[in-house]
Amino acid sequence: MEQVRKHSRKRDAILRCVRSTDCHPTADWVFSRLKPEIPDLSLGTVYRNLAMFKEEGTILSLGVVNGLERFDRRIDPHSHLICQCCSRVVDVEAMDLPETICQEAARQTGGAITGWKLQFVGLCDKCKATQK
C-alpha cells in the first residue's frame, strides 16, 4: 500500500540536468538552467531533490567550494581539480595510491577508514592560459 514514488516530471528534469553537465553544478545553477523550460519550478524543489538524490546515492556532493555545495553526476571514484582562480571543478581520473596509506591513517588515528578524497588545487586549463 505504502507508495514511495521515485519519479515526477520535475524530479526527473533535475536529475537529467545534473547528468547533462560535468561542471559540478550548484543548486542554484540547476535552478537557473531549468527555470526557462519549467517556469513554475521552485528553488526549494531543486534543493530538496538534490538532497534526495544525494541521500540515495544517485549523485554525489563533492563538498562546499567557496561557500556553495557542488554536486557531481559521477559516483565512481575519482578526484577533482579546483581552480583557485575561477572556482571551476574539473574531474581527474582515479589514480592508484599506495595501498598502505589507509592502513597507516588507521594506525595513526586508531580509527577506521572507510574512504578518502584526494583534491587538487591550482589553475584550470583556461585560467592557466589566461595567467600566462
Added chain:
Amino acid sequence: MEQVRKHSRKRDAILRCVRSTDCHPTADWVFSRLKPEIPDLSLGTVYRNLAMFKEEGTILSLGVVNGLERFDRRIDPHSHLICQCCSRVVDVEAMDLPETICQEAARQTGGAITGWKLQFVGLCDKCKATQK
C-alpha cells in the same frame, strides 16, 4: 607613519586559543571558549581575526565540515580523518604520494597544480570503539 598593528589583547587570545587545541575548532568554539575569560568578546571579532590569521597564513582552514568552517593550528603539510559519526577531525601525518600524481593531474586537466589535499573519511578511535 602607516601603522599596521599585529597585536591586541583579544587577537592574541584568539590565536592562543586556536593554538591550544588540536580539535580543529570552529569560530563559535573559539568564541565560547574565550567568552568566560573575556566577557566583552564579540563573535564578529572572532570571525574577523580568524579570517585575518588565515589570510596571512598564520593558521589554516581545512574547509567546511557539516556546514561549519574548521580551522587548523598546523600549517605544515598533513591530512585529516573526518569522523562521519561525531564530525571530529583528527590529524594524520603527511604521507608520501607518488610524485607522478600531480603531473598526471596536470596532464589530464591541462591546468597547473599548486597543491593537493588528502582527506580520510571514517570513524575516529572513540566512535570506532563505541560502534563495536
Added chain:
DNA sequence: GACGAAAACAATAATCATTACTGTTTTGGA
C-alpha cells in the same frame, strides 16, 4: 605620563545559502 590618529572592537544589522512550513497540485494505483 598624557595626546591623538589609526586600528580594533562590540553591538547590531545585513547577507546569503539552505531548510522548514503550509496550503495547493500532481501522481498513479484502485
Added chain:
DNA sequence: TCCAAAACAGTAATGATTATTGTTTTCGTC
C-alpha cells in the same frame, strides 16, 4: 474517475558568516 500519498510552489525561518557604525584600545610621539 477517484483518492490518498507524494510532490510541489511560495514563502518564512534558520544559521553561519560578513558588513556597518559608533566607541574603545593601542602605541608611537611628545
